[in-house]
Amino acid sequence: MFDALSDRLERIAGRLRSRGRLTDADLDGALAEIRAALLEADVEVGVVRAFVQAVRGRCAGEALSKSLTPGQQVIKAVHEELVGVLGGETLKLTYASRPPTVVLLAGLQGSGKTTTAAKLARWWKQQGRNPLLVGADLQRPAAVEQLRVLGRQAGVTVFSEPTDPVAVARAGLEEARRLGRDVLIVDTAGRLAIDQELMDEVRRVSGAVSPHYTLLVVDAMTGQDAVATAGAFHQTLALDGVVLTKLDGDARGGAALSVKGVVGRPIVFASTGEKLGDFDLFHPDRMADRILGMGDVLSLIEQAERTMDRDSMAKSAGRLMEGRFTLDDFLEQLQQVKKMGSLGGIMKLLPGMSKELRQAADQIDDREVARVEAIMRSMTPAERGDPTIIDGSRRIRIARGSGVGTQDVNHLLKQHREMQKVVKGMANGGGIPGMPGLTGMGGLGGGANGGAGGLGGLRNARKQLAALQAMGEEGGTQGGLAALLAGEGGLPSLEAVASGNRAPAGGGIPARRGAKGKKKKGGRVTPPKGR
C-alpha cells in the first residue's frame, strides 16, 4: 500500500521514452505519483499542491540527462526540492548577551515536549552550557514529576512550583539568573491550537520570559492537522523553529514538510528515540529520503547500531577489511542480526527487493536460522577458524551434532567459501566496475550532508544505500541474489560497497563515483510496512 515514491516513479519511468526532453504528459504522470506519495507521507494537501507546482517548474524544459531515466530525473528534482524546502534556512543558535538564553517549548498534548525539554537540556549541557529546566506544565498530572526524573537523568536542575504557569516561568527566569544558568528551557503544558484560553495562557508565559527561541514540538506521525496546529501556534507565539519527535518510528514524517511550508521556520532538532541521547540537529536530506521512502537502509543501519554490540561489529569489520571471514565471523554476524528481529522483517527493509523476494521474506521461518547456527555450533573452534580441515568424518560428526544431513553441512561450507571469496575481493579493493554516467543522482547527498559536524557516517551510509540499491537491482530474483552474494556476477557490486565504505578513510573520488553511479540504477526500496 505504501509504495515508495521511487518505486512509483520507476514504474512510470518505464513508460517514458527518452525524447530528449520531458514532455508535459510525462511530467503530469510523474507529478500525479509524486502527489500521491507525498499525501501518503502525510504532507498536507495545500503544501503538496504548492510543492508539486515547484517541482513542475524545476523539471519543465530541463534537458534529459543521458545517464538518468526520466523518472530518476524527476526523483532528483523532487529530492532537491525537498532538501531545499526542508533545509533552506537554518536556525543559528546564538546565546543571549545577557544570560540566560530562554527557550520556550510549546505543542499539542503528547507531542513530546517534556522529553524534548530534558533532551535539549542534555544537549546544551554537552555543548558546555549550564541549563535550567522549568516545569510549567501544571496541567497534566505528574508532568513536573516526569521532568524532575528526566532532569535528574540529564544532570540538570528542574525548577517548578505549584502556582500557575506564568508565575512559574517568571520565577524560573529569576532562579536562572540567581543560579547563573546561561540557558533556560521552559516546558509548557500540551494544548490544542483552538483552545483560546490555553493559547492565551501560553502567550502570557511567553510574555513573562520573553524567549529568545520559541520551539514548536511536532510529532513525526502527525497527519494533515500539522498545518492547522503549527499555523495557530505560529500566530500566537511567533515560532523560531520546530522540533520533530518520534522519528524512530516508521512514519514518513511528511508533517515536517507541512510545518515548514506553513510556518516557514526551520526544523532545528530531531528526536529519534526514547533515551535522552537520542536527539540531534535535524538533517534535511535525510528527511527528504525518508519522505520519498528511500530512507529504509538508513533506518536499518540505525536499528543495527541500536541493537548490536559495537565492539564486535568494529572488530569483525576490521577483519573483513583484511579479507578474513571465518565461520566464527559468520556465526557472530548471524547472532547480531538475530538481535535485530526476525530476518524476514530485516529483509523487507533492504532496498531493491523484488516482489517475489519480499514474499519469500514473509515466509521466512526464523527457525531456519537456528539450523544454520546449529551446524556452526556443532563445529569445533578449530573447524570454525579454518573450515578447510573439515573432512568427510568431521562432516558426518557435524551433521549428526546438529541434526541435519551432510549435504546441508556441505552447502553451508560452500556458501561460506564463496562469501569468503567476496570478502577477499573487497579487501583487495578490486577495481570499480565500469559504471556509465557517473554524474547526476550523486548530487543528492552532497551539500546538505557535509554541513553539520560529524556526519561523515551519514554520508557514508548514503553511499552504502546507493551501492545496496544497485546490488538489489542486479540480484532481482532469489537465485540472482544468492548468486550475487555468492560472488558470481555480484562481486562488482560488493566491491562498490567496499569502496563506498572506505571513502571517508580517504577513498575519495573514485569510490564515491562508484557508489553514485550505482545509485542511478537502483531506486527500488522496500517499505517496511504495507504487507
Add this chain to the structure above:
Amino acid sequence: MIALWIALGAVAFVVLLAGSVRYAATGLRGRRRAAPTATRPAPGRTPPARPTRPPGRAGQPDVLEAQVPEAHVPEVPLVLEPSVEALAPPSLRDRLGRTRGVFAGLRSLRGRGVDPETWDDLEETLLRADVGVSTVEVLLGDLRRRVASREIADGSELLDALRADLLDLLEVEQRWDAATPAGPAELPAPQVAPHPGDHDQEPVGRELRFDGEDGVVNVWLFVGVNGVGKTTTVGKVARQQASAGHSVLLAAGDTFRAAAGEQLETWAGRAGADIVRGAEGGDPSAVVFDAVQRAAARGNSLVLADTAGRLHTKVNLVEELKKIRRVADRAPGRVTEVLLVLDATTGQNGLTQARQFTDAVAVTGVVLTKLDGTAKGGIVVAIQRDLGLPVKLVGVGEGIEDLVPFDPADFVGALLA
C-alpha cells in the same frame, strides 16, 4: 532452502558491514548507546514502589481539580448492551462542533451540479481529514461511477451518498470473521483473525466487553505509541466504569516513562479506584500479574492495565507487550478488551500502528483521543476498512468525563463538515 538462508545471512552481513563502517566513522565521538537488553533499562535511580497516595500533591495545583466539573459525569455505562444511541451524551456532538467550519465545507456543494471542482472539493476534504489516499480513491471511484450512470444527479445527492458510504465503512454489525465485506462491494473484507484466547465469536460492536462470569477478573489492556493519551484514557475509563458499578483496579503498567505511575495514581484518586504500581523500570508484566492477583483477592472484577507507549517498530518492546497480554490472560485474569489508543492527529502511520499492534496483541478496538482539536481522525476509516477494528471510545477533552462512545453519524458529519 538452506541456500536461501545463507543468502539472507550474507545480505545481513553486508548491512552489518555498512553499519560497522559507519560506526568507525561516527562511533568514536562518544555517543555510545546502551547495549541492547530484552527489556528497557531502568533509569538511573529506581525509586522504590510507593503505596497509593491521594492526588493533589506538590506540583499538582488544585486548579486542575477545579477544571474538572465532577458533577457532570454522563451516565455512560460503557460496558453495555447495544443501546449506544440512548447513552450518547450530547458531549461528542458539541465538541465536534468546535471543529466545524474550519474548512469552508462541503455544504456549498448542495444544490449544485457535479463538476470537476466538486470532485476536487470532496477529495481535498477527505484527504485533509486524514482518510488517506487509497481509501479516498476507492470512495470517490465508486461515486464517480454512480454519477456517470446518472444514479446520482446533483451535489446534494452526492454528499448524501458519500455520507452513506462512509457510514457503511464504519458499520460494525458483522462478525469479525464475516464473509461479507465491510462496505461497498469492491472493498476487501476485513481480515482479522480473532485471538485464540478469545472465547467468543459474537458480533463485535462498539460496546466494551465485560465477562460477568464469577471469579473472572476482566483485564482491559491499553496499548499504543508514545504520547497518544493512554494513561489519561485509563483514568477516564476507570471513572466511568466505577460509576457504572464495577469495582475497578488500575495497573500502572507503564514502568518506563518517568512519573507515569504518579500520573495514573492521580487519576486513580480522581476515579476512586485502587492502583497497583511497580518499581520504575521494573517488569510491566509483573505489575499486571500482581494487579490481577490482587483484584482476584479483593474481588475487583475489572483491571485496567496501562502500558508504556511504544512504537510498533521496536521489536523488543512489542515482545514485551505480548508478554503482558499473555500474563494478563492467565486465570483468574481474562483479557476481554485490548484497546489501541490512537491520537486523532495521527496521519497515515495510524494504519500501520493498528496493523502491527493487532498482529502482536489482537487489538479489539480503538480509542480515538484528542478529537476536540482541529484534527478529524479520518485514519480510523481506513483502520476499520482494512482491519475491521471499530472505534469504541472517543476522547474529547482533558476532563474526566471527556470520553464518550463513538457515534459514526456525528463522526462522519464532522469529517465532511
